[in-house]
Amino acid sequence: MSDRERILPLEVRGLGLAFGARTALEDVSFVLGAEGLTVVLGANGAGKSVLLRVLHGLLAADRGAILWNGRPPGPPVWRRQAMVFQKPVLLRRSVAANISFALAARGLARGERRRRLEAVLESCALAHLAHLPARRLSGGEQQRVALARALALEPDILFLDEPTASLDPAATRAIEELLLRSRTSGTRIVLVTHDVAQARRLAEDVVFLHGGRVLEHAPAERFFTRPQSEAARAHVEGRLPP
């Protein structure tokens, strides 16, 4: 794979994964185009985190196929991806060192590392925190560092698993702004959230998981106004599923 070749679109066909007797994913299929912001919705245990981990190469599926621009997954594909977890996983170092370390791990030269570090500290409003120990920051600030580190990798696709679950409205909006900006500059985004209002603000399309299956994959406008399944309707309205 050449350096310039993109890894999108993504085609997922018939993914299945079980942990013992417990099915986490069942016949999951969808296609994500080259651009956009997809929100993955579903109840606790629906399979959202497992799906993200499989797509990011952290977990192997039992069945099915994943094609990145027609190619199977592997290190060249994974190097073009980044992921942000619900709880930021930061090193016991400064904010700047956390970001530089991730860039060095990708094998980038010193000059390029410095260019990207400065750009991302600026765009994520972290310049004034750059030299502080990352783990001493507030939860919202730490999550901004985790996102900055992911964005510094300039991924083709960015996965986020409930990145704002424990943040206040202002910190949540700051993260959302950054996501919208990077989406506009061409980063493909796949976001798992429990916050339906956030999903309405951000989603261009919605993948709705229920019991490990994709019950719906629809443009956001259609999903939120006319969900096709009772489970999705209940989820959107904040009711208990049937």
Ligand SMILES: Nc1ncnc2c1ncn2[C@@H]1O[C@H](COP(=O)(O)OP(=O)(O)OP(=O)(O)O)[C@@H](O)[C@H]1O
């Ligand atoms: N490492 C694991 N070992 C065993 N079972 C697992 C493992 N990871 C996930 N599961 C199971 O797979 C199913 C899907 O889990 P997953 O974490 O993807 O749910 P989720 O949709 O992310 O839920 P939540 O909204 O609570 O985060 C659950 O039944 C879960 O218990």
Ligand SMILES: [Mg+2]
């Ligand atoms: Mg989860």
